[in-house]
Amino acid sequence: EDGSVEVRVASADMGQGLAHVVAQCTAEELKLPYHRVRVLLCDTDLTPNGGPTTASRQTFVSGNAARVTSALLREALTRSAAEFLDVPPETLYYEEGLLRHNGKSVELGQLVGWMKANGLSSRVRHEYHAPATQPLGTGGDMHFAFSYATQAALVEVDMETGAVKVLKIVAGTDIGRAINPLMLQGQVEGGIVMAMGNCLTESYIVENGVPWTNLLSRYKMPSIKHAPEIVSHLIEDRVSTGPYGAKGVGEICSINTSPAICNAIYHATGIRIFSLPVDQDALLRAIRAGQTEVYTAWHDVR
Numbered sequence: 001e002d003g004s005v006e007v008r009v010a011s012a013d014m015g016q017g018l019a020h021v022v023a024q025c026t027a028e029e030l031k032l033p034y035h036r037v038r039v040l041l042c043d044t045d046l047t048p049n050g051g052p053t054t055a056s057r058q059t060f061v062s063g064n065a066a067r068v069t070s071a072l073l074r075e076a077l078t079r080s081a082a083e084f085l086d087v088p089p090e091t092l093y094y095e096e097g098l099l100r101h102n103g104k105s106v107e108l109g110q111l112v113g114w115m116k117a118n119g120l121s122s123r124v125r126h127e128y129h130a131p132a133t134q135p136l137g138t139g140g141d142m143h144f145a146f147s148y149a150t151q152a153a154l155v156e157v158d159m160e161t162g163a164v165k166v167l168k169i170v171a172g173t174d175i176g177r178a179i180n181p182l183m184l185q186g187q188v189e190g191g192i193v194m195a196m197g198n199c200l201t202e203s204y205i206v207e208n209g210v211p212w213t214n215l216l217s218r219y220k221m222p223s224i225k226h227a228p229e230i231v232s233h234l235i236e237d238r239v240s241t242g243p244y245g246a247k248g249v250g251e252i253c254s255i256n257t258s259p260a261i262c263n264a265i266y267h268a269t270g271i272r273i274f275s276l277p278v279d280q281d282a283l284l285r286a287i288r289a290g291q292t293e294v295y296t297a298w299h300d301v302r
Contacts, residue, residue, distance in 0.1 A: 003097050003109035004036040007069075011050030011062050012042050016250060017183040018058050022066040024179055025243055029070035031094035032108075048127045056248025057130075059179065060145060063243035065128035073124040080115050081106065131241055145239045147252040148174040151192070153260035154228075157268045162284030166196055166228040166261060174235045176247030181234065188232045188253040195257030197222045203277050 007026050013019050023037040040046070050062055074094065081099045082089035084106070091101055098105040112122045134140035154168040169192050178184045201220035205212040213219050238245025262273040271286050274295040282296045 003032075003107050003112075004038060005030060005032060005070075005073075006038045006040060007066055008040045008043065008047040009050055009062050009066065010042065010044045010047040011058055012053045014053045016053075016058070016187055017180055018053070018062060020183060021059050021063050021179050021243075025063050025066040026070045028244070029067055030074055030097075032097050036097055048125070056147070056250040056252065058248075058250075059246050060242055060248050061128060061130055063179065063246060064130075064241075065126060067243045068128055069124055069126040072126055073122075076124060077108070077111060077122070080120055081111050084111060084114050144241050145176065145247045147176070147247045147249065148235075148237075149252045149256055151256035151260040153257070153264040155261060155264040155268060157265060157283075159269070159287055162280040162282075162287060164200055164261070164265060164278060164280070164283070166200075166226070168229040168231070169257065169260070170231045170233075171253065171256070172233045172235055173249060173253055174237050174247070175249045176239045176242050177236050177245035178234050179244065179246050184234060184249060185232050187249060188234075189227075189230050191250070191253030192230055192257050193222055193227050195254040196226065196228075196261070198254075198276060199258035199261050200277050 005026060007022055009018070009022055011018060019039040019041055022039050023034060026032070026037045026039075027034045050065070051057065077099070078089045078092055081092055085092075085101060085104075087101050093100055095105075097108055099108065099111060115122050131141070131144040133142055133144060136142050150172045152170045153166060156165045156167055157163070158165075171188060171192060173188055175184060197220075201222060203213065204219070236245070239247050258276060262278065265278065265283070266272050269283070269287060270292060271283065272293045273283075274293060279294070279296045282294050285291075286294045
């Protein structure tokens with residue numbers, strides 16, 4: 001009864017900031033200070049199943065769930081406050097955790113205490129379902145919130161060793177609307193570095209049915225020393241069905257990195273790369289042989 005709000009969401013935060021997005025959507029709808037919203041994640045015993053944290057879906061799905069549920073709670077609180085204050089509900093408005101009317105205000109905690117004393121609930125449960133889609137070629141919408149992105153890469157290729165160093169990535173990402181711009185920039189930057197590993201170093205190798213890549217020392221992931229300068233531009237083209245116009249960004253920021261790097265290698269060497277990761281030895285052999293294409297498999301380069 002301190003006027004704070006607890007939001008329960010069964011979905012998982014994998015580091016992308018879901019808890020903050022849910023808290024911000026809730027605070028926005030209820031006009032609460034952010035610090036008065038608590039978020040409980042990953043408890044399917046207390047909360048309807050929110051589905052997996054995959055497919056760039058959680059900001060869209062759980063963000064919308066938090067937004068709609070908070071709006072329903074606001075309506076319930078407004079009805080109770082109108083009865084409590086004996087005023088028309090349309091004359092009430094929310095501001096900084098207070099319900100205000102004609103120069104007067106009542107704290108949410110006080111209102112909730114009155115609701116409990118009168119047998120009224122201050123809890124709302126809602127399950128959000130994303131808009132229906134249709135399989136490709138069957139008519140109708142195959143998706144409800146397409147995202148778009150582009151990237152350009154500046155690389156340095158050592159013509160004596162075949163080593164590739166990424167110096168700079170410029171990214172433009174259509175995110176609908178940035179609910180938390182700083183976290184969103186971090187997710188874009190992380191997605192780019194992750195994609196660099198896919199492009200240049202990471203390879204899971206199986207020989208005769210036996211995994212060779214069975215140690216982290218054999219799976220070469222990029223570290224902070226490999227991170228290039230990243231210039232990230234967020235493009236806000238809002239989608240009507242997203243929470244405040246937001247779209248998912250978990251995957252779109254990684255898709256363009258490998259093609260951008262490979263195109264930059266081509267512009268530096270005249271060699272087209274047709275397999276990933278880009279193998280340093282195979283690239284060097286192609287440079288020395290004057291080849292214009294590289295296509296490698298593990299057996300070609302060991």
